[in-house]
Amino acid sequence: MSVEEKVREIVVDKLGISSDELKPESKFVEDLGADSLDLTELIMAMEEEFDIEIDDEKAQELLTVQAAIDYIKANQQAAG
Amino acid sequence: MMPRVVVTGLSALTPVGNDLESSWNSLLAGKSGVDRLTRFDCSMYSVRIAAEVKDFDPVRFMNPKEAKRMDRFCHLAVAAAGMLEQDAHMSPESMDMDQCGVLLGCGLGGLETIEEFHSKLLKSGPKRISPFYIPLLIANMAAGQVSISTGAKGPNLVTTSACASGLHAIGYAFSDIRLGRARAMITGGVESTITPMAVSGFGAMKALSTRNDDPQQASRPFDRDRDGFVIGEGCGLLLLETLDSAKERGATIYAEVVGFGASADAYHITAPDDSGEGMAMAMRQTLREAGVNPEQVDHINAHGTSTYLNDITETKAIKEVFGRHAYDLLLTANKSMIGHTLGAAGGIESVFSIKSLYHGQVPGTINLENPDPECDLNYCSRGSVNRNINYALCNSFGFGGTNGCILFKKFEE
Numbered sequence: 001m002s003v004e005e006k007v008r009e010i011v012v013d014k015l016g017i018s019s020d021e022l023k024p025e026s027k028f029v030e031d032l033g034a035d036s037l038d039l040t041e042l043i044m045a046m047e048e049e050f051d052i053e054i055d056d057e058k059a060q061e062l063l064t065v066q067a068a069i070d071y072i073k074a075n076q077q078a079a080g
Numbered sequence: 081m082m083p084r085v086v087v088t089g090l091s092a093l094t095p096v097g098n099d100l101e102s103s104w105n106s107l108l109a110g111k112s113g114v115d116r117l118t119r120f121d122c123s124m125y126s127v128r129i130a131a132e133v134k135d136f137d138p139v140r141f142m143n144p145k146e147a148k149r150m151d152r153f154c155h156l157a158v159a160a161a162g163m164l165e166q167d168a169h170m171s172p173e174s175m176d177m178d179q180c181g182v183l184l185g186c187g188l189g190g191l192e193t194i195e196e197f198h199s200k201l202l203k204s205g206p207k208r209i210s211p212f213y214i215p216l217l218i219a220n221m222a223a224g225q226v227s228i229s230t231g232a233k234g235p236n237l238v239t240t241s242a243c244a245s246g247l248h249a250i251g252y253a254f255s256d257i258r259l260g261r262a263r264a265m266i267t268g269g270v271e272s273t274i275t276p277m278a279v280s281g282f283g284a285m286k287a288l289s290t291r292n293d294d295p296q297q298a299s300r301p302f303d304r305d306r307d308g309f310v311i312g313e314g315c316g317l318l319l320l321e322t323l324d325s326a327k328e329r330g331a332t333i334y335a336e337v338v339g340f341g342a343s344a345d346a347y348h349i350t351a352p353d354d355s356g357e358g359m360a361m362a363m364r365q366t367l368r369e370a371g372v373n374p375e376q377v378d379h380i381n382a383h384g385t386s387t388y389l390n391d392i393t394e395t396k397a398i399k400e401v402f403g404r405h406a407y408d409l410l411l412t413a414n415k416s417m418i419g420h421t422l423g424a425a426g427g428i429e430s431v432f433s434i435k436s437l438y439h440g441q442v443p444g445t446i447n448l449e450n451p452d453p454e455c456d457l458n459y460c461s462r463g464s465v466n467r468n469i470n471y472a473l474c475n476s477f478g479f480g481g482t483n484g485c486i487l488f489k490k491f492e493e
Contacts, residue, residue, distance in 0.1 A: 014148075015145060016143065016144040016145025016146075016147075016148050033145075036211075037211040037212055037215070041211055041212060044207070044208065044210065047207075
């Protein structure tokens with residue numbers, strides 16, 4: 001499964017939304033209704049899935065689904 | 081003058097039915113909700129039976145995201161609150177929700193959540209604990225979630241007094257309305273802790289029946305061959321409101337709440353005071369508050385757990401309070417069919433007490449084949465009985481030596 005697919009899966013599961021609602025440019029808070037607890041849980045799930053660390057400051061910059069995908073791809077490559 | 085307080089809504093989710101009507105009909109038919117325990121793999125446990133709520137889908141009552149943010153005890157509470165709103169015809173148009181509180185009883189809270197995340201902590205470390213862990217587990221989240229789902233903005237809390245939690249909740253909700261803190265209260269009890277730790281813990285105390293080969297006969301309050309209670313889960317809710325509020329909105333009035341009593345044994349952490357004095361004090365206080373003589377009471381929905389000590393002590397206490405009239409009372413033990421729903425018990429059994437009062441029908445106590453010689457009252461062991469009831473008393477007693485008792489009266493102008 002690609003990074004995109006895995007991220008989509010996590011977001012759909014954690015935010016309890018349908019995958020039709022999810023677009024790359026979707027904003028977690030404004031478009032997908034996430035609150036601060038949801039955001040923390042999303043970051044944790046991505047850290048676990050991709051075995052990376054996302055510090056709190058960086059996490060606050062990941063506002064959209066695409067931003068999260070880009071960050072994970074860049075950091076996975078750096079690690080690899 | 082303190083306002084009169086009436087019951088204008090009822091709902092239940094129990095091991096014998098996923099709504100009040102099906103639960104009530106099961107009780108009248110003497111149908112047991114006890115079966116093999118399915119909530120977890122219990123093959124290594126000495127107790128392998130439970131009274132579970134069956135085929136319950138929280139998503140029928142809330143969206144999937146809300147459901148993910150709740151432990152099962154909150155699923156049950158929010159679902160029962162939704163059914164209560166319907167039964168009571170509650171709506172922001174007909175009721176001032178700023179004046180409506182939520183006071184529920186819950187003995188333990190999200191034990192299933194604690195167990196799940198504790199395993200995760202040991203396996204993967206503290207960084208893997210979800211930010212939802214605390215809001216999932218805290219017991220008062222049941223009241224919090226019900227306020228969110230109904231919009232009730234009055235007093236909001238949970239009482240924790242073990243197996244008397246639900247009853248105490250109703251008693252103190254009644255008091256809040258009488259003192260003018262709210263015009264209406266959503267109250268009752270909820271519990272869902274059929275988990276490895278709860279079954280191990282209660283099992284270690286030898287409190288649970290091990291009649292694993294015969295689940296439906298395992299809960300047998302007041303019977304000579306009883307060997308402990310059967311762990312259950314569920315939720316029972318009532319809407320209490322002032323008589324004025326009920327009349328203003330043309331609500332159906334099921335009963336009036338007329339007295340509440342609470343006491344402590346001050347005796348032992350788990351065993352009731354075998355003199356029955358603590359239980360008797362709670363019953364006497366209830367009658368005194370109501371200004372009712374013992375002879376006026378027709379029915380007692382007993383705590384009747386199917387443990388050796390509770391059933392003889394409760395019988396002794398009832399005889400102490402009611403004297404010769406104890407033998408004229410119709411008693412029943414709902415736990416013979418729904419098991420012991422712990423913190424929910426006082427809520428669920430109050431709902432059934434009110435059904436008995438309203439319909440003039442008392443469900444029987446099943447499995448009472450050979451009464452314990454020390455349990456010699458009329459527990460309706462031959463099945464449900466039809467009789468006009470003016471006053472119905474409901475008892476709950478809990479570990480810690482806590483006692484609660486509430487009296488409902490047939491409504492008259």
